[in-house]
Amino acid sequence: MDLKEIRAEALKKLNDLHAKSERDLSATKSHLFGKSGVLTALMRSLKDLPPDQKPQAGKEINDLRIELMSKCDEKEKELHRLVIEEAIRSQELDLSIDVPLHSVGSVHPLNRVKNLLTDYFVGNGYIVYDSPEIETDYYNFQALNVPQDHPARDMQDTFFITDNILLRTQTSSGQVRLMEKYKPPLKMICPGRVYRNDDDSTHSPVFHQMEGLVIDKNVTLCDLKGALDGFAKFIFGESTSVRFRPSYFPFTEPSVEVDVSCFNCHGKGCRVCKNTGWIEILGAGMVNRKVFENCGIDPDEYRGFAFGMGLDRITMILCAINDIKLIWENDVRFLHMFK
Ligand code: PHE
Numbered sequence: 001m002d003l004k005e006i007r008a009e010a011l012k013k014l015n016d017l018h019a020k021s022e023r024d025l026s027a028t029k030s031h032l033f034g035k036s037g038v039l040t041a042l043m044r045s046l047k048d049l050p051p052d053q054k055p056q057a058g059k060e061i062n063d064l065r066i067e068l069m070s071k072c073d074e075k076e077k078e079l080h081r082l083v084i085e086e087a088i089r090s091q092e093l094d095l096s097i098d099v100p101l102h103s104v105g106s107v108h109p110l111n112r113v114k115n116l117l118t119d120y121f122v123g124n125g126y127i128v129y130d131s132p133e134i135e136t137d138y139y140n141f142q143a144l145n146v147p148q149d150h151p152a153r154d155m156q157d158t159f160f161i162t163d164n165i166l167l168r169t170q171t172s173s174g175q176v177r178l179m180e181k182y183k184p185p186l187k188m189i190c191p192g193r194v195y196r197n198d199d200d201s202t203h204s205p206v207f208h209q210m211e212g213l214v215i216d217k218n219v220t221l222c223d224l225k226g227a228l229d230g231f232a233k234f235i236f237g238e239s240t241s242v243r244f245r246p247s248y249f250p251f252t253e254p255s256v257e258v259d260v261s262c263f264n265c266h267g268k269g270c271r272v273c274k275n276t277g278w279i280e281i282l283g284a285g286m287v288n289r290k291v292f293e294n295c296g297i298d299p300d301e302y303r304g305f306a307f308g309m310g311l312d313r314i315t316m317i318l319c320a321i322n323d324i325k326l327i328w329e330n331d332v333r334f335l336h337m338f339k
Contacts, residue, residue: 131174167195179295215304252285
């Protein structure tokens with residue numbers, strides 16, 4: 001075979017290669033340049049030529065070898081590119097196909113309200129305190145100035161586990177635990193689940209409260225009003241005002257019931273505020289001296305205010321929910337409404 005034929009045959013083979021012929025390429029390479037390849041054989045046969053022909057023949061074979069090698073390299077790169085292009089083409093996405101999307105979860109409306117309030121109070125220097133849900137009679141009642149057999153116990157229908165152990169009826173038990181553990185000055189909120197033997201469209205046997213407690217040397221009822229005013233404006237809007245009504249809780253003296261002006265009708269009267277212009281949101285007061293004494297804090301040195309709000313109730317007001325059960329049922333159709 002002469003060089004022209006070898007060249008023509010090799011170029012034809014290379015030309016016929018396609019994306020899937022990487023193997024054929026390496027076969028072609030070994031046919032040309034391998035140990036028993038045609039060009040190798042030609043090189044070897046040089047020694048049989050008469051000396052005066054050797055340089056010319058050697059040069060021609062070598063030129064062909066270099067040419068074909070670079071052609072093979074080019075082809076190799078081209079095949080590699082074709083393989084990648086083919087792979088991309090086979091994985092191409094059809095963005096026009098209509099597939100059902102996975103639904104993405106969201107924070108429960110109650111937790112959203114809890115997080116919002118927690119952020120507000122933490123931003124104002126309060127610590128977050130976690131207190132047990134299964135409580136002793138002492139922390140839930142006695143230390144809070146509700147002695148055994150006192151009529152004030154009737155204010156809260158209680159789930160007793162034993163005579164002495166119960167599901168806490170209020171996060172106020174957290175006040176006592178905090179005061180026993182830390183020395184004033186103190187500023188804390190205690191959010192959590194509470195339980196009462198109650199069940200209708202606005203009462204659930206389990207619901208959530210957020211307790212607040214501030215103790216320092218010169219704390220007054222004005223500080224309580226200021227703290228709640230700031231909180232109400234943050235939650236219900238800048239134009240919201242707060243009013244105190246006298247009330248009674250055994251662990252605060254004086255005690256107040258706190259209303260905010262209706263964010264919906266701004267006091268004119270509507271469905272949200274049951275035509276009163278005001279919405280009741282929490283109970284509060286100045287910490288009773290007896291509670292300080294029970295917790296080992298000198299009531300002549302320190303004063304404090306406390307408040308306790310129902311998180312479910314605030315969620316219901318903000319999200320216009322009319323049945324507290326909806327907060328508990330976790331029906332995804334309902335939860336989707338608050339994404
Ligand atoms: N613990 C009271 C309740 O559950 C609310 C409250 C808390 C009142 C703190 C005064 C001070 O009704």
